[in-house]
Amino acid sequence: QLLTIGEMLQSPQVPAWVAQITPKEVAGQAQGFVSMMISSGRVIGPIYSGMMMDRGWMKILFLSVFIIMLIITALLAITMAKRTKKTVENNK
Known part of the structure; x- marks a missing residue:
């Protein structure tokens, strides 16, 4: 539950921050890239940590x-x- 609360507080801020630091011409593309990286982390993270934990x-x-x-x-x-x-x- 702690992770879910953290994501609720952080997730709305990321697109706004990305839009703020990128040029307006590529803001949408940058936001899509960030969302893709977040999703990739959610996929790779549990697999990687599970493999590492299985090996101790x-x-x-x-x-x-x-x-x-x-x-x-x-x-x-x-x-x-x-x-x-x-x-x-x-x-x-």
């Missing part, structure tokens, strides 16, 4: 998920920094 690799499971989250956060930060720099340069 709980530490590896948590470590791998943590590393993937760090990589995605870093990529997002780099993308946002480039976009901000481009916006600042275009406004001069």
Whole structure:
């Protein structure tokens, strides 16, 4: 139930955030891509974690998920920094 409550609070915000950070020309495409990635995570996550738990690799499971989250956060930060720099340069 905790996951469901978290998704209820987070899910409506994601499309608004994606629309805010993407150019208007591709906002719909970006929102569709984000929805696709969320759905893919809901499919792959249980399969991956189930395989890792069956083998008793709980530490590896948590470590791998943590590393993937760090990589995605870093990529997002780099993308946002480039976009901000481009916006600042275009406004001069």
